[in-house]
Amino acid sequence: MFSCRPILHEDLDLPGTWWTDLATTLHKLAAAATDRVAVRPQYMERAIPEFVGIPTPAASGWSTAHGDLHWANLTNPLRVLDWEGWGTAPEGFDCAMLYAYSLLRPGTAARVREAFPVLGSPAALAAEATVCAMLLQTVSRGDNLVLEGPLREWAEDLRPPL
Numbered sequence: 001m002f003s004c005r006p007i008l009h010e011d012l013d014l015p016g017t018w019w020t021d022l023a024t025t026l027h028k029l030a031a032a033a034t035d036r037v038a039v040r041p042q043y044m045e046r047a048i049p050e051f052v053g054i055p056t057p058a059a060s061g062w063s064t065a066h067g068d069l070h071w072a073n074l075t076n077p078l079r080v081l082d083w084e085g086w087g088t089a090p091e092g093f094d095c096a097m098l099y100a101y102s103l104l105r106p107g108t109a110a111r112v113r114e115a116f117p118v119l120g121s122p123a124a125l126a127a128e129a130t131v132c133a134m135l136l137q138t139v140s141r142g143d144n145l146v147l148e149g150p151l152r153e154w155a156e157d158l159r160p161p162l
Contacts, residue, residue, distance in 0.1 A: 006070035007147060011107045014076060019115040021078045026094050026116075029086075030063035036087030038067030039130055044090075047133040051140070052155045059090035059126035069094040070101040092116070092124030096131040103150035129158050 002012060041059075048056045066073070067085035074080060095116035102109040118124045132154050139148045 002074055002076070003071040006072050006101050007144065008071045008102050008105050008108055011105045012111075014111075018076055018078055019111070022074070023115055025078065025080060026066075026069075029066065029094075030091075032064045034064050034087060036064075038065050038085055038087035039089040039093060044126065044130050044133075047137060048129045051133040051136040052129050052158055054129060054159050057126040057129055060123040061091040062088045063091055065089035065093045067093070067097075069097045071098075090124075090126040090130060092118040092121075092127035093131065095119050096124060096128045099128075100131050100135050100147070100151070100154070103147055103154065125158065128154075132158060 002008065044059075045056045048054060065086065065088070066080060066083065067087060067089060068082060069080070073082045095112065095118060099109055099112045099116075099119055102112050113119050119128065132151055135144055135147060136151050136155065138144045139151065144151075
């Protein structure tokens, strides 16, 4: 594990092969068929407007996701741990989750975006807004408080220009 907690508190200098292996693993996972659900559309419809302040974006696609991809669930060499929450989620969900938990380390957050170019695209807007809403909801409950500022900035970035 990189951390005993989900949030990354120090930059990581991982080789390009690690990032390639992670991208390959997530690509294969996304193609797996399942009836399990990691994210419910009803949750998105309620949480995104409440916590991100935008109408719920339509998911361009749904695929299988780990559902809780953060730094305490990854190792080097690559192993993905803690699978109890896996199931279908909006396209890009795992990438958005890893990005969110990297926000305190801008260099690593940028590396996540580089490894997963779907982030920042219209295809991942629903996933990014969902993850942002999920974590802002945890902040409202008193958890993940160190992420509040970066999450609010991310929420601003997800809003369409006026």
